[in-house]
Amino acid sequence: MRLPGLARRAGWGVADQVISSLVNFGLGIAVARVGTLEEFGAYGLAFAAYLVAINLTRPASMEPLIIRFSSGAPEAWRRAFAEATGALVVVGAGIGIVAIILGVVLGGFTGAVFVLLGLGLPGLTLQDGWRLGFFAERRGRAAFFNDLTWAVVLFGAIGVMSATDSITAFGVIAAWVIGGNLAAILGFVQAATRPRPASTRVWWRAQRDLGRPLVAEHVVTNVTSELTPFGIGLVTDIGAVGALRGAQLLLGPFNVLFQAISLVALPEAVRIAERSRRRLRGAAVVFSASLASGVLAVGLVVLALPEPMGVALLGETWAATREVMLPYTMVSVGMMAAAGPSVGLRAMGAGREILSVGIVRSVLTLVGAMIGAEYGGAPSAAAGMAVGTWIGTTFAWFRFLHVVDQPPVDQPPADPAVGGSADSAPAAA
Numbered sequence: 001m002r003l004p005g006l007a008r009r010a011g012w013g014v015a016d017q018v019i020s021s022l023v024n025f026g027l028g029i030a031v032a033r034v035g036t037l038e039e040f041g042a043y044g045l046a047f048a049a050y051l052v053a054i055n056l057t058r059p060a061s062m063e064p065l066i067i068r069f070s071s072g073a074p075e076a077w078r079r080a081f082a083e084a085t086g087a088l089v090v091v092g093a094g095i096g097i098v099a100i101i102l103g104v105v106l107g108g109f110t111g112a113v114f115v116l117l118g119l120g121l122p123g124l125t126l127q128d129g130w131r132l133g134f135f136a137e138r139r140g141r142a143a144f145f146n147d148l149t150w151a152v153v154l155f156g157a158i159g160v161m162s163a164t165d166s167i168t169a170f171g172v173i174a175a176w177v178i179g180g181n182l183a184a185i186l187g188f189v190q191a192a193t194r195p196r197p198a199s200t201r202v203w204w205r206a207q208r209d210l211g212r213p214l215v216a217e218h219v220v221t222n223v224t225s226e227l228t229p230f231g232i233g234l235v236t237d238i239g240a241v242g243a244l245r246g247a248q249l250l251l252g253p254f255n256v257l258f259q260a261i262s263l264v265a266l267p268e269a270v271r272i273a274e275r276s277r278r279r280l281r282g283a284a285v286v287f288s289a290s291l292a293s294g295v296l297a298v299g300l301v302v303l304a305l306p307e308p309m310g311v312a313l314l315g316e317t318w319a320a321t322r323e324v325m326l327p328y329t330m331v332s333v334g335m336m337a338a339a340g341p342s343v344g345l346r347a348m349g350a351g352r353e354i355l356s357v358g359i360v361r362s363v364l365t366l367v368g369a370m371i372g373a374e375y376g377g378a379p380s381a382a383a384g385m386a387v388g389t390w391i392g393t394t395f396a397w398f399r400f401l402h403v404v405d406q407p408p409v410d411q412p413p414a415d416p417a418v419g420g421s422a423d424s425a426p427a428a429a
Contacts, residue, residue: 009264012140016131017260019147023154027176030158035169042110043173046099046117050124053095055222057125059214061087062132063266064207067349070136070267071274077137078193083203085129086196092125112170116177123181126195130187136267142190143263146183153179213351217358224362231366232373232381239320240378246314246321247328247382254298258291258336265339269347277404280347284340284400291336299329320378327382331365334389341400353399361392 024047031043065084069077096118103114127146134143157175161167188194204211233241248255265287273280303325310318338361345354365388372384 006264006268009135009138009140009268010261012144013135013263014257014260016135016140016144016147017256017263019144019151020131021256023147023151023176023179026151026155026158027172030167030172031169034167034172039109039169042113043169045110046113046173049095049099049114049117050121053092053121053125054128055218056095056215057088057091057129058132059218060091060211061085061203061207062129063214063346064210066132066136066267067210067270067346068207071271081133081191082193082196083199085126085133085193086198087200087203088125088129089122089195090197090200092122096121109170113173116170116174120177120181123184124177127180127184127187129195130184130191132263133191135263138267139190140264146187146190149186150179150183153182210349210351213355214346217355220355221358221362224366228366228369228385231370232378235370235373236377236381240373240381242317243320243324243378244328244382246317247324250302250313250321250325251295251298251329251332254295254332257294258339261291262339262343265343266346269343273344273347277348280344281401281404284344284404286340287343288337288340291339292333295332295336296329299325299332303329324378324382327379327386330386331382331389334386334393337390338393338396341396344400345396345403348403350403353403357392357396357399360395361389364388364392 028043028047032040035043061084065080069080072080099114099118099121101118103111103116103118105111106114127150130146131143134140134146154172154175157179158167158172161171161175229241229244232244269280269283272283303322305313307318310322314321342354342357345357365385368384368386368388368391369381370384372387373381376383
């Protein structure tokens, strides 16, 4: 793996993630500025439903695709890519139907937004699939221009509506849905392939040994991450939740960088694992050390901010946030330290270990936060989270090093109807 090439691919990942984040940020800001509080709440519910769809389709379809086929023969990749994206469309359509039914039942502005989302979800999930697939193919430029298309449509529509004094919250959300679907249509041209929804059952059957633990791990991780602030708020007070949220916001720029690098990390790790598991171990160490050092540096810079600057950023929340900043930085450092084994286990297709590590890390972080909150409010809650996170990270490294030192286990033969074969699954030298 040549460093200049890797740096270039990572650069496209950063550029693409910046565009993607701007689209989501711009959408939220525009709806908040032109809509009522109730309309903004409806948007929040609909956007949460969109995230649920994306977060279910990725581990069910795209991650197995990247893990098992990104280092295989081009023809096997194309067939698998078509089947995986076909499954995305089916899941998107299924969740979309639920959203439409819910919208009809709810009625009013909220109902209209859910109907709109339901109609657009197949295209929105497909757009996300194109994006991940392009990065797996080392075509970050294609992913960037696909997301750029979405941004141009959204912000162009907002500009036109503003200039004609016709901007509404529903119009902004509609522009977002339409922009995402136009980007999905562009993906057909960029990918030079088409999804195969008819192969969804075959795809899921062939990938269920990996897809099921990936989906379960994702559900557990997200449920516990959502429960953590609620639990802290119940044990202490809502102010503690606000302080922790302030720390998250101040570390937000690094999280954008982490998400960008993650777009490139998994397919690169798959290719490394195929050549040598010894190299995969070294790459995991470098990956974790680099990310942990980076977020630690950001946290220390935040801690060193002068009082007036902190107040300018967070207002009255700054004082409480500064108290939790150090322990919460250690939470983030621990999370980044676990990134290497997490990607490494995925690269090896170790579904059982991925699930066990996800459960242990999530539960320990939640329990640590609750115990800390019980004994000392927000700072202790953050310290408890840090302890739980680091114990979970240690467990992740233990499981990763155990698996990486084992002889590779051959994947079961793929269904003949599914793109690729067992030969295209990651193996180790």
